Amino acid sequence: MIEHELFFLGLLMEGPKHGYEIKRLIEEELLPFIGLKIKSIYYPLKKMERLGLVNKDIGREGKWPEKFTYSITPKGEKIFHHLVNESFLSIERPYFNIDLALYFLPYVDKKIAKRRLRARVIFLSRIKRDLENLKQNIKPTAKHLSVILEHELDLVDAEVKSITRLISTLE
Secondary structure (H helix, E strand, O other): OHHHHHHHHHHHHOOOEEHHHHHHHHHHHHOOOOOOOOOOOHHHHHHHHHOOOEEEEEEOOOOOOOEEEEEEOHHHHHHHHHHHHHHHHOOOOOOOOHHHHHHOHHHOOHHHHHHHHHHHHHHHHHHHHHHHHHHHOOOOOOHHHHHHHHHHHHHHHHHHHHHHHHHHHOO
């Protein structure tokens, strides 16, 4: 939940937002750059409200249904700063789905493994192309998103290099 708290609190650092606006920001701006999967925005917001990290204001305009506006509290700001600073130093060994298949590589037909690994390199090349396209379309004011994309491009390059080396050992 720590990543979710950092995520939502960070969005609210810019100022109060309606639930719909938070959802739009997640879907349109953040999902291409982060690996978090958010099923519901309201459950984590409700939990953070109970913890005193966000406030929920209810408003209504005319005959429209009630709108909830969320804002960060001073306690939420303190937690946000703590979480973001801790995240810079948080290091977890990355786990890739392919690692499990590589564990069982001695039991796999080498021709099939090479074919699949070559396909993986092609797929990674497409991901790299998509990341590069995303990078070209970033607004100049969103420099922080370029930093994320550079990091992801470095990771894709490292995996391509590793898989290519592995393929050569299967010759």
